[in-house]
Amino acid sequence: MKIEKIFSLKNQVVIITGGAGMLGQEYANTLSVIGAKVILLDIKNKPVNKKIAYFKINITKKDEVAKTVKKIIKKFKRIDVLINNAALNPVPNTKESSQQFSCYENYPIKLWEKEISVGLTGMLICSQAVIPIMKKQKKGVIINICSTYGIVAPDNRIYDKGKYKSIAYATVKGAVPNFSRSLSSYLRNTGVRVNTLTLGGVFAGHKKDFVKKYSDRTILNRMAKKDEYNGAIIFLASDASSYMTGTNLIIDGGWTAW
Numbered sequence: 001m002k003i004e005k006i007f008s009l010k011n012q013v014v015i016i017t018g019g020a021g022m023l024g025q026e027y028a029n030t031l032s033v034i035g036a037k038v039i040l041l042d043i044k045n046k047p048v049n050k051k052i053a054y055f056k057i058n059i060t061k062k063d064e065v066a067k068t069v070k071k072i073i074k075k076f077k078r079i080d081v082l083i084n085n086a087a088l089n090p091v092p093n094t095k096e097s098s099q100q101f102s103c104y105e106n107y108p109i110k111l112w113e114k115e116i117s118v119g120l121t122g123m124l125i126c127s128q129a130v131i132p133i134m135k136k137q138k139k140g141v142i143i144n145i146c147s148t149y150g151i152v153a154p155d156n157r158i159y160d161k162g163k164y165k166s167i168a169y170a171t172v173k174g175a176v177p178n179f180s181r182s183l184s185s186y187l188r189n190t191g192v193r194v195n196t197l198t199l200g201g202v203f204a205g206h207k208k209d210f211v212k213k214y215s216d217r218t219i220l221n222r223m224a225k226k227d228e229y230n231g232a233i234i235f236l237a238s239d240a241s242s243y244m245t246g247t248n249l250i251i252d253g254g255w256t257a258w
């Protein structure tokens, strides 16, 4: 394949779950700019001023996802890429977010179940919905988003006293690489590739003290900028990664290297 073509996503139909979130929006804008047809799924209201296709749905509900995928196929005719990006990330200043930093002995079971449901069950449900389509096409890509905290344990020393990174978040993310491996193995010889993309922390207005502690833990001595994963998304979604399946691309400023 010509080198100009290998990164092309022109007219490729890409679904992003959690598409109204910080990184979902970032991927959506980038992929649209290079000519992909992007479709966002999110439980939140549609972000303002976005012309990108949007479905307000709960990805943990199998029937909602199935109905939506039917609509997508009717309109777009195919699905080339699914980015399983939705997860329960702490939203600052909400009750849920403060609960997500609870000590593990008292971690709220309801919250644990919700995090597993969004981060893992949603991942399975969305994959289940697109697999028959991708198999029929004999081509497709599924990218599952992981975190450094799915590779190593959270370093609770970087959080404020008495706050601990969600044990549910770490557990969910820890399962993602093996979800990808298992799905890739199941989909052998179908033309459907499945990979994990593992990210380090993105600066989003965090407190100075936290940024310093986080940065000290990385080799590059800083948090990520939100646009620093776009290249990896394009690589994994396109034919540039055509010989890659069942594996994990880790981009974390060196957090897990030492």
Ligand SMILES: NC(=O)c1ccc[n+]([C@@H]2O[C@H](COP(=O)([O-])OP(=O)(O)OC[C@H]3O[C@@H](n4cnc5c(N)ncnc54)[C@H](O)[C@@H]3O)[C@@H](O)[C@H]2O)c1
Binding pocket: 017, 018, 019, 020, 021, 022, 023, 024, 041, 042, 043, 044, 057, 058, 059, 060, 084, 085, 086, 087, 088, 089, 090, 118, 122, 145, 146, 147, 148, 199, 200, 201, 202, 203
């Ligand atoms: N931001 C970071 O520093 C960072 C670091 C490592 C990994 N990640 C991972 O990247 C992904 C995106 O992170 P982000 O920072 O953009 O998070 P975010 O919270 O901004 O976005 C997540 C989106 O998922 C949506 N969502 C939650 N429950 C849903 C449901 N049931 N159905 C449909 N949508 C639902 C939310 O409404 C939100 O818009 C997550 O998987 C996260 O774990 C983020």
